[in-house]
Amino acid sequence: MEVLAPPSGLEAEYAALFTTQSLHFLHELISTFGDQVDQILLRRASRKANLDLSGELPDFLKSSAHIRTDPAWKVLPVSQRLQRRHVDIGDLAPCDTERFIKALQSTAQGIQVDFDDGNCPTFYNQIKGISNVIKAVDNLIPNVPLISESPVLMLRPRAWNMVEHNMMVEGKEAPGPLFDFGLLMFHCGKTLFEHQSGPFFYLSKVESFLEARLWNKIFVWTQQKLGLPLGSIKATVLIENVLAAFEMEEILYELREHSAGLNCGIWDYAASFVNKFGHRKAFLLPDRSKYVNMEKRFLQSYMDLLVQTCHRRGALATGGMAALLLPQDVHGDSYMKVLDTVTRLKLLEINAGMDGFMVYDLNLIEPMQELFRLHTVGENQLCRLREDVSVTPHDLLSMPVGGVTLYGLKHNIAVGIQFIKAWLSGKGHFFYRGQVEDSATAEISRSQVWQWIRHRTRLEENNTVVNRQLVKDLTEELLVELGPLCLSISAKRKLHTAADMFLEVVLKRHFPEFITSYLNQDHTFLSSQDPRRVEDQEQLIPQSKL
Template identity: 75%
Template sequence: MSDHLGLELCPPPSDLKAEYETLFTSDCLHFLHQFISTFEGEVDQVLSLRVSKKAHLDQTGELPGFRQDTAHIRSDPNWTVPPVPPRLQKRHVDIGDLAPCDSQRFIKALQSPAQGIQVDFDDGNCPTFHNQIKGIHNVWKAVHNQFPNVPHISKAPILMLRPRAWNMVEHNMMVEGRQVPGPLFDFGLLMFHFGKTLFENKSGPFFYLSKVESFMEARLWNKIFVWTQHKLGLSVGTIKATVLIENVLAAFEMEEIVYELREHSAGLNCGIWDYSASFVNKFGHRKAFMLPDRSKYVNMEKRFLRSYMDLLVQTCHRRGALATGGMAALLLPHDTQSQAYKTVLDTVTRLKLLEIKAGVDGFMVYDLNLIKPMQKLFQMHTESENQLQQLRKDVVVTSTDLLSMPSGGVTLNGLRYNIAVGVLFINAWLSGKGHFFYRGQVEDSATAEISRSQVWQWIRHRTRLEDDGRVVNRQMVAALVTVVTLELSVSCSSDRAKQQLQTAADMFLEMVLKRDFPAFITTFLSEDLTFLNKFNPRRTNSPHSKL
C-alpha cells in the first residue's frame, strides 16, 4: 500500500515471492489497513490494563478473587451459548502445537483421523516473516484443496486457527507508522482469505485465542469478530473461538469470558504450563507463591490445578460450551513392543483419563501415533460425542483453592532440566523453529515459559536445594548454565551450531537474572536484536512494488 494510505510491508523472503503475491493482494492490504487501524488502539488499551492490574496487585499486596461487579453474570442461570456447529460437537482429540510452516507435518495431520488440528501461529511456532507467510499460505493450500492425497477441507480434521497472543508484534508491517499487533496481522489474513470458504464448507472459521487475561480482552475479541464478519458479509456468530485459560487472573473470570463471546464461543481450554507460569508472572516476587520443582511436584492432580480444571469444566457445561484439556507432550517410542512404549502410553493414558473423568470434551496430543489410542480411551469412558451433560454440580471452587501452591522444594535435577529447556528453546528460536524435542517429549514456549520462570523465582527467593541445602543464587545458576550448555553442545554438528547454542545460553542467563520479571519469553526474544537482525528484513528496504 502506498505511503499515503499508511501501510508499509517489508519485501518477501526470496523463496516465498509467489506465496507473498498470493496473500498480499491489493484488496487484502486495503482490508488489513482498515482492520488494524480500527483495533490497534484497543489492543494497546488491553495491554495497558494488564500493566495497571499488575501494578495494583504489587502495590496493595492484594490477591485476585471473583469479581463483585460481574456477580450478576455468574448468578444468572438463564444465559447459555448457542450450540456449536456439527463439526465442533465432537472434539475428542486435536493435534496440538502444529506450526503450519512445517508442510510435511501439516500434510500428515490433514491425513490423520484426528478431530481437529491446532494450526499454531503462537506457542509452537517461531514468528519469523518467512514462517508466517509460509504457514498462512499452507493454510490457503489446505482450504483450497491444493495438497495432494489430502481429504477435502470439509472432510479433513477441522482447522483450529491460533493467531499470536496480544503481547506479540509483527515487525514486518507498519500501519500509520507503527508496527502492528501480531494477532491482528494473523487473524486479518486468515479471515480475509479463508473465512468465507471455511464457512461455505461447514468447517469454520474456528479459532483458539491465546493468553487472554480478562473478560475485557474477550470483549475486544468479540468486537473484532463482529466487525470482521460484517466486512466480509458473514453472519454474526459465524466465527467460533475457544479461549485458552492460561493465566491465573483469567481463571477468576471464566464465566464472564464465555459471556462476552456468547454467540462466538466454542468454549474454554485448560493447560498446565502457561497457567502455572502465570503465577510467577503475577506473584513471583511473593515468597508465598514459590512454585516447587515442576518435574517432581506440579501436575494436574495438585489442588490449584485440579480446582482450575474442575471449575473450567463446570463453567463451560453450565453454559452449554465445550471444555477441553491440554496437550500430551510425550512421544511414543518407535518400537511398539518395547517396555518404553508401554510406559509412555500408560503415562499418557493415566493423565488423560483424569481429564476425561473430570468431564473434558477433548484434549490435544502432539504425537500423531497417540490419536487413535486416545480416541479409543474417550470411546471407552464416554457415551456420546461430548460430555456437556456432565454439569459437575459437585464442584465448589474457592479463591483459596485456585491460589493454593503445592508443597515441595527444589531439586538440582529440576534446576538443570529447567535450564536445559530454556536454553534449547531459545536456540530453537534462533534456528527459526518454535519447538524442539528433548528427553522423549516436545517442548515449546509454554514449557520454556515455566522453566525460565522457575529459575528466575528460585534465584529471587534464594531457595535451598533439597539435595544438599545449597542456595540457588546467581553464581550457581551461571555455573550450571555453563555445564548444561557444554553437555548440550555435544550434539551440535558444527562450530557455528555451538556458537548459536552459546548465544542462547547467554540470552537465557540474561533473562533469569533480570531484576524485573520479563512478562513473556516470546516478547523478550522477538524484540531482541539477535532475533530481529537474523529473521526480519531491514525496515529501510523499499516496499513491494504493488504497495
C-alpha cells in the same frame, strides 16, 4: 501501510497473500483495533502494578456477579463439526508442510494450527504457514481430504503481546494477532464457512473479560466486512493465566455468540503465578518435574471449575496437550510406559468431564480416541454439569507443597536455553528427553529459575542455595554437554548466544512478562532472521574438534 519485501523463496506466496484487497482489509482492521490492543497491554501493566502495590489477591468480580448468578444465559451452540472433538493435534506450526499434511491425513478430529506457542514468528514462517492453510482450505494440497472431511482447523493467531515487525500501519508495527487473524479470515473465512468447517479459532493468553470483549468486537466487525452471518466465527479461549481463571464465566459471556468453549493449559497457567505473584514468597512454585501436575489442588480446582463453567453455559471444555512422544519400538517396555503415562493423565481429564484434549504425537491419536470410546458416551460430556464442584479463590491460589531438586533446576535451564536456540534457528519447538518442548514449557522453566534465585531457595539434596553463581555454573555444564551435538559453527554460536540470553532473562531484577516478547523484540533474534546475515551455515565443524 508498509510491508517488508517477501522472504527469499516465497515470492509467489507473498504476492497471493498481499493483494490490494487484502492489504486494504488489513489496514482497516488494524487501524480500527490497533489502539485497543495497546490499551489491553497498558491495562495489564496497570493491573499488575495495583496487585503489587496493594498486596491484594484476585477474587471473583463483584461487578459482574449478576452474570455468574443468572442461570438463563447460554453460549450459542457450535456447529456439528465441533460437537465431537475428542482428540486434536496440538502445537502444529503450519509452516512445517510435511507435518501439516500428515495431520490433514490423520483421523484426529481437529488440528491446532499454531502461530503461537509452537511456532517461531519469522516472516518466512508466517507467510509459509498462512499460505499452507489457504492451500488446505482451497483443496490445493494433493493427497489430503477435502476441507469438509479433513480434521477441523482450529486457527491460533499470536497472542496480544506479539507484534509483526514486517508490517507498519500508521507508523506502528502491526499487532501480531491482528496480522494473523486478518489474513486468515480474508483468504479463508468464507470458504470455511461455506463448507461448514469454520472459521474456528484458538485465542491465546487472554487475561480478562475485557480482552474477550475486544475479540468479540473484532469478530463482529470482520463478519460484517466479509458478509458472514453473526456467530459464524467460533473461538476457544485458552485459560492460561491465573487472573483469567477468576473470570471464566464473564469471558464466555462476552463471546457467547462466538464461543467454542474454554481450554486448560497447564504450563502457561502455572507460569502465570510467577508472572503475577512471583516476588511473593507465599507463591513459591516448587519443582514442576516432581510436584506440579493436574492432581495438585490448584490445578485440579482450575480444571474442575473450567469444566463446570463451560458445561453450565453449554460450552465445550477441552484439556491441554500430551507432550510425550511414543518410542518407535512398539514392543519395547518404554513404549508401554509412555502410553500408560499419557493414558493415566488424560483419563484424569476425561473423568473431570473434559470434552476433548490435544496430543502432539500423531501415533497417540487412535489410542486416545479409544480412551474416549471406553470411558464416555456420545459426542461430548456436556451433560456432566459437575454440580459436585465448589471452587473457592483459596482453592485456585493454593500453592503445592514441595521443594526444589537439582534435577529440576538443571532440566529447567536445559529447556530454557534449548528453546531460545530453537527460536534463533527459526523454530518454535524442539524435542528433549522424549517429549516436545515449546514456549509454554520455556515460560515455566525460566519462570521457576528466576523465582528460585529471587527467593534463594535451597536444593532438597544438599541444602545448597539456588543463586546466580549456581545457575551460571550449571549453564556452563550444560554447554559442555550440548556442545558436541552442534555440528556447525553457526549452531555452536547459537547455543552460546541462547545461554547468554537465558541468563539475562533469569538474572534480571524484574521479571520479563513473556519470554516470547523478550525474544521477539531482541536484536539478536531480528538479525538472525535477516537473510543477508546467514553465515557459517555450511561450515561444518571438523569432527576432531567435536
